[in-house]
Amino acid sequence: MAQYTKNPPLLEEELESQPLAQLDRWLGDAQAAGMMEPTAMTLATVDAQGRPSARIVLFKGVHDGALTFYTNYAGRKGRELADNPNVALVFWWDRLERQVRIEGIADKLPVEVSRRYFYTRPRESQIGALTSLQSAVVADRETLDRRYDDTVARLAGEDVPYPEQWGGYGVTPQSVEFWQGRSGRLHDRLCYRRAGDSWRIERLEP
Numbered sequence: 001m002a003q004y005t006k007n008p009p010l011l012e013e014e015l016e017s018q019p020l021a022q023l024d025r026w027l028g029d030a031q032a033a034g035m036m037e038p039t040a041m042t043l044a045t046v047d048a049q050g051r052p053s054a055r056i057v058l059f060k061g062v063h064d065g066a067l068t069f070y071t072n073y074a075g076r077k078g079r080e081l082a083d084n085p086n087v088a089l090v091f092w093w094d095r096l097e098r099q100v101r102i103e104g105i106a107d108k109l110p111v112e113v114s115r116r117y118f119y120t121r122p123r124e125s126q127i128g129a130l131t132s133l134q135s136a137v138v139a140d141r142e143t144l145d146r147r148y149d150d151t152v153a154r155l156a157g158e159d160v161p162y163p164e165q166w167g168g169y170g171v172t173p174q175s176v177e178f179w180q181g182r183s184g185r186l187h188d189r190l191c192y193r194r195a196g197d198s199w200r201i202e203r204l205e206p
Ligand SMILES: Cc1cc2nc3c(=O)[nH]c(=O)nc-3n(C[C@H](O)[C@H](O)[C@H](O)COP(=O)(O)O)c2cc1C
Pocket: 037, 040, 053, 055, 056, 057, 058, 059, 069, 070, 071, 072, 075, 076, 077, 078, 134, 135
């Protein structure tokens, strides 16, 4: 069983007043710790019947107070979010013995924001986004590769057209909990909850 001994106490008076500023600090620590994907977060959605599903996406910064990620709007998570915008996000940084849990509402980002981000990505990622029918069943690997190669050939020398079914979401948080491991299983849990225009910070039992 892992022992959590790395962290000094996480104290209320040392927290940022805004949870996204605190997240930024912890993300900086995770980046400095040399983790492979420090921005990876698990995204949980629910379908129209209330059944949950979860997968990892990459956090791509804050837009208008919302945590952003990019994906295919026509895939499974996109369809689930169209029915129910309530989501949960979880970061886990094992080298730091820290977790962040976020609950909130996901909205599509403005298309010009998504388009701008799309064209910052490498061309091969742009073509991948254009050609993938995310979450659909595909006959075999060859079908996928052939569709990709055909698109590369068709678009030779041209800009990749922006795929309308691809773009970002912004998750506006309602609560953000910062967890860090401590010895004796007496872990620190500090939770920000929206209280009108500001945030209430409460300590939770581990
Ligand atoms: C480290 C990692 C990062 C990922 N980042 C993304 C991402 O930013 N956007 C995305 O759509 N899928 C990403 N994926 C793939 C998703 O986990 C998932 O397979 C895909 O989005 C399809 O999910 P869905 O069928 O529920 O829509 C990532 C997977 C891993 C393991």
